[in-house]
Amino acid sequence: xxIRRPEPHTLAGAYALDALDGPDRARFERHAAxxxxxxxxxxxxxxxxxxxxxxxxxxxxxALKDALRAETARTRQLPPVTRPRPAAARPSAxxxxxxxxxxxxxxxxxxxxxxxxxxASLVPPAGRPSAxxxxxxxxxxxxxxxxxxxxxxxxxxxxxxxxxxxxLVFAAAGLRRLPAAxxxxxxxxxxGRDRAAGRLPAPxxxxxxxxxxxxxxxxxxxxxxxxxxxxxxxTTPMILELTL
Amino acid sequence: xxxVETGPGRTSPPRSPWSGARAGPDHADLAALLARVAxxxxxxxxxxxxxxxxxxxxxxxNVVRDPGLTExxxxxxxxxxxxxxxxxxxxxxxxxxxxxxxAHRRAVDRVRSEQRSADRDRRAxxxxxxxxxxxxxxEDNLDRERVRRCxxxxxxxxxxxxxxxxxxxxxxxxxxxxxxxxAGTVSTRMRDGLIRLRDCLGAGx
Numbered sequence: 001x002x003i004r005r006p007e008p009h010t011l012a013g014a015y016a017l018d019a020l021d022g023p024d025r026a027r028f029e030r031h032a033a034x035x036x037x038x039x040x041x042x043x044x045x046x047x048x049x050x051x052x053x054x055x056x057x058x059x060x061x062x063a064l065k066d067a068l069r070a071e072t073a074r075t076r077q078l079p080p081v082t083r084p085r086p087a088a089a090r091p092s093a094x095x096x097x098x099x100x101x102x103x104x105x106x107x108x109x110x111x112x113x114x115x116x117x118x119x120a121s122l123v124p125p126a127g128r129p130s131a132x133x134x135x136x137x138x139x140x141x142x143x144x145x146x147x148x149x150x151x152x153x154x155x156x157x158x159x160x161x162x163x164x165x166x167x168l169v170f171a172a173a174g175l176r177r178l179p180a181a182x183x184x185x186x187x188x189x190x191x192g193r194d195r196a197a198g199r200l201p202a203p204x205x206x207x208x209x210x211x212x213x214x215x216x217x218x219x220x221x222x223x224x225x226x227x228x229x230x231x232x233x234x235t236t237p238m239i240l241e242l243t244l
Numbered sequence: 245x246x247x248v249e250t251g252p253g254r255t256s257p258p259r260s261p262w263s264g265a266r267a268g269p270d271h272a273d274l275a276a277l278l279a280r281v282a283x284x285x286x287x288x289x290x291x292x293x294x295x296x297x298x299x300x301x302x303x304x305x306n307v308v309r310d311p312g313l314t315e316x317x318x319x320x321x322x323x324x325x326x327x328x329x330x331x332x333x334x335x336x337x338x339x340x341x342x343x344x345x346x347a348h349r350r351a352v353d354r355v356r357s358e359q360r361s362a363d364r365d366r367r368a369x370x371x372x373x374x375x376x377x378x379x380x381x382x383e384d385n386l387d388r389e390r391v392r393r394c395x396x397x398x399x400x401x402x403x404x405x406x407x408x409x410x411x412x413x414x415x416x417x418x419x420x421x422x423x424x425x426x427a428g429t430v431s432t433r434m435r436d437g438l439i440r441l442r443d444c445l446g447a448g449x
Contacts, residue, residue, distance in 0.1 A: 013435030014416040019409035048442035053344035055391035058302035080330035
């Protein structure tokens with residue numbers, strides 16, 4: 001049989017029905033990435049196919065729900081997709097329960113809370129409780145909120161913050177690897193001068209942190225830069241800037 | 245105790261997410277549940293599951309057929325919903341469309357990957373099974389009745405193309421082979437048919 005290639009736009013229906021195989025699907029997606037009308041049309045057609053799904057409803061066996069509970073209990077959730085914004089990022093913030101906070105930091109914080117190795121890479125000022133205690137305090141704070149944002153040079157940052165305790169926990173995934181002479185530095189950018197808020201440890205399995213920043217002040221923003229050793233103020237452009 | 249309020253007067257048994265016309269309170273409820281799921285709320289996940297499990301399971305079963313595989317794929321779908329709940333974007337469609345899309349795509353992808361190692365002659369031998377199945381198991385379901393009525397308003401070729409693809413999991417080229425018409429014709433009939441279906445169901449936006 002002779003196979004003719006239809007115009008990409010006419011494939012919107014087939015795409016919405018998942019009736020495109022690998023190469024056809026990829027071809028349509030490439031086209032749709034440049035075609036707002038196609039994307040809009042597929043969105044509408046998906047509402048129709050969802051109704052086809054509704055019409056096919058069959059209750060699953062009850063055992064499936066139990067199996068699923070066990071499965072989700074050991075499945076890490078994805079962070080939201082965020083886009084870098086031209087001005088200071090305006091991340092979504094929402095109140096969280098304690099249990100969810102541990103999940104929010106992807107277990108890294110929970111691990112850190114009991115792992116001395118991570119705290120050793122932090123340098124808490126004298127007189128402060130250990131980083132693990134502080135992390136636990138922020139995560140369990142009743143007013144804790146989670147923010148996520150994209151780092152401009154790559155990677156995603158997750159911040160859990162307690163205004164009441166004036167502390168935040170910072171963790172990141174997928175940060176670009178740095179030469180040995182450089183490191184990532186957190187800054188608190190307030191009405192006064194910028195304060196160094198913590199040097200990020202080297203990533204482990206793609207995860208960086210968690211790091212605690214304390215003494216947040218009203219009006220502070222959080223910044224992240226790449227710094228050579230021994231700087232006391234940001235010397236390179238912010239690759240992340242968050243209004244707290 | 246349930247960790248999630250689904251709104252006043254909305255109690256069991258779970259209602260179909262499509263009971264209202266268009267994007268009504270049910271869509272908002274499901275979206276709210278998904279937002280809670282995104283931050284790891286298990287009670288919200290359970291409530292969401294109760295609402296969409298039957299459409300997901302039925303859709304997957306239609307495509308993959310094998311009971312064991314149906315359960316396996318259904319479970320994968322919900323693990324994916326759990327994992328990716330934060331990626332749901334209400335600007336890109338209703339929550340049900342998001343879930344149904346994950347379910348259907350995973351089902352067809354599974355069937356197609358299995359198909360590469362085993363043939364599907366058995367399925368190809370009864371290409372109309374999908375639509376017949378819909379007709380036969382629909383009675384108690386208002387959604388089903390409406391969908392059936394709207395499918396009935398399509399031309400034969402549109403309806404066959406849409407149902408073979410959605411319920412049968414066939415690609416448009418396979419549908420073309422089954423129906424003996426050019427692939428280009430099938431792709432346009434799929435699009436025309438879905439547009440007509442969308443308009444008939446008031447499902448568009």
